[in-house]
Amino acid sequence: MSESRGFCPRCGDPVEPLTGETTGAGRANERAPVCEECFFAEFDLVDAPDRIEVPVCSGCGAVKRGKRWVDVGAGDYTDVAIDELAETLAIHVDAEEVSWGIDPEQVDENTIRMHCFASGEVRGQLREREFTVPVLISRGTCDRCGRIAGEDYAATVQVRARERTPESDEREESIEIAQAYIADREDAGDRNAFITEIGEREEGVDIKVSTTQIGQAIADRIVGRFGGRVDHSRTLVTEDGDGDEVYRMAYAVRLPPFRPGDVIDLEGSEERDPVVVRSARGNLKGTRLRTGEDYEADAEDGDAPDATVIGSVEEATAATLVAIEDEHAVQVLDPETYETRTVRRPTGVEGDEESIDVLKADRAVYPLPAETSRPNS
Ligand SMILES: [Zn+2]
Ligand SMILES: [Zn+2]
Numbered sequence: 001m002s003e004s005r006g007f008c009p010r011c012g013d014p015v016e017p018l019t020g021e022t023t024g025a026g027r028a029n030e031r032a033p034v035c036e037e038c039f040f041a042e043f044d045l046v047d048a049p050d051r052i053e054v055p056v057c058s059g060c061g062a063v064k065r066g067k068r069w070v071d072v073g074a075g076d077y078t079d080v081a082i083d084e085l086a087e088t089l090a091i092h093v094d095a096e097e098v099s100w101g102i103d104p105e106q107v108d109e110n111t112i113r114m115h116c117f118a119s120g121e122v123r124g125q126l127r128e129r130e131f132t133v134p135v136l137i138s139r140g141t142c143d144r145c146g147r148i149a150g151e152d153y154a155a156t157v158q159v160r161a162r163e164r165t166p167e168s169d170e171r172e173e174s175i176e177i178a179q180a181y182i183a184d185r186e187d188a189g190d191r192n193a194f195i196t197e198i199g200e201r202e203e204g205v206d207i208k209v210s211t212t213q214i215g216q217a218i219a220d221r222i223v224g225r226f227g228g229r230v231d232h233s234r235t236l237v238t239e240d241g242d243g244d245e246v247y248r249m250a251y252a253v254r255l256p257p258f259r260p261g262d263v264i265d266l267e268g269s270e271e272r273d274p275v276v277v278r279s280a281r282g283n284l285k286g287t288r289l290r291t292g293e294d295y296e297a298d299a300e301d302g303d304a305p306d307a308t309v310i311g312s313v314e315e316a317t318a319a320t321l322v323a324i325e326d327e328h329a330v331q332v333l334d335p336e337t338y339e340t341r342t343v344r345r346p347t348g349v350e351g352d353e354e355s356i357d358v359l360k361a362d363r364a365v366y367p368l369p370a371e372t373s374r375p376n377s
Pocket of ligand 1: 008009010011012013034035036037038039
């Protein structure tokens with residue numbers, strides 16, 4: 001057995017021959033095993049950085065990992081700092097039965113001292129190490145917040161209406177549609193989705209957004225809600241560093257000229273032919289107030305038949321029901337003059353009602369269909 005004894009290549013002390021399994025991969029490049037004392041003299045159980053820095057965006061709270069900014073959704077960066085530190089800590093490959101812990105100590109708003117503990121079994125010996133790594137939270141600006149601050153945008157959604165200006169509920173809901181779409185994209189992890197600016201103008205609303213795809217999607221959703229169409233155009237803004245042309249898109253939403261609840265007078269008939277509008281999506285649809293019949297504009301007229309607005313269901317008043325004349329007609333009191341008038345009998349009126357809803361337009365009294373109302377009133 002004495003012949004197989006070796007000597008430590010560092011200090012020359014005799015060394016017991018090692019079994020294969022204690023010679024870890026990390027030491028495989030050494031020609032001969034060193035003695036235990038020499039081995040542990042330069043053994044590091046843990047490879048830890050002296051300090052780490054965690055860049056955080058002061059605008060949105062995103063954390064920079066490598067070259068990418070990541071939304072972590074954290075108000076408190078202690079957990080983020082622990083994760084970042086844990087990523088950089090390395091326990092020696094020869095260690096077995098490893099355990100470790102990190103105990104954060106908040107020093108000030110931007111500094112966390114990480115008290116770390118690690119233990120593991122190496123060559124049959126329990127090794128332990130305690131050490132501290134300061135983590136510095138550094139405040140910066142992520143690329144997204146930088147673009148927003150620089151008022152950068154790729155597309156504008158312009159909410160307009162034909163032959164009128166958008167009303168306040170259309171303006172508000174268009175903005176909500178845009179914000180909801182951006183929120184969905186953010187939830188899906190898209191860091192390139194943002195609104196740069198919302199501008200209220202006399203003729204409508206301008207919403208500046210980060211990408212053309214988002215501009216198109218928001219415009220389509222507004223049309224899906226209110227009807228109308230989208231006209232798009234592009235403008236050359238500049239040439240980028242490589243000489244490529246950079247365009248900005250404008251998606252102009254043209255809301256229909258008439259809204260649900262409008263009472264319009266169709267042109268082209270000899271008598272007045274008022275229609276209360278039910279829907280302006282696709283072809284305009286409504287109810288003829290004179291006859292109670294359905295009306296739908298033909299495809300050529302679409303959502304804009306030749307007509308003028310003569311009132312709105314918001315102006316409807318209750319007219320006292322005097323008598324049922326027959327199955328087609330009832331008598332009501334004119335809400336303005338209190339004269340008795342004979343009008344069309346609306347479906348569902350049995351005679352025990354005290355009043356029915358009517359609209360007075362151009363001195364005529366029209367009973368309103370029961371289901372007619374503005375969508376948001
Ligand atoms: Zn030695
Ligand atoms: Zn940011």
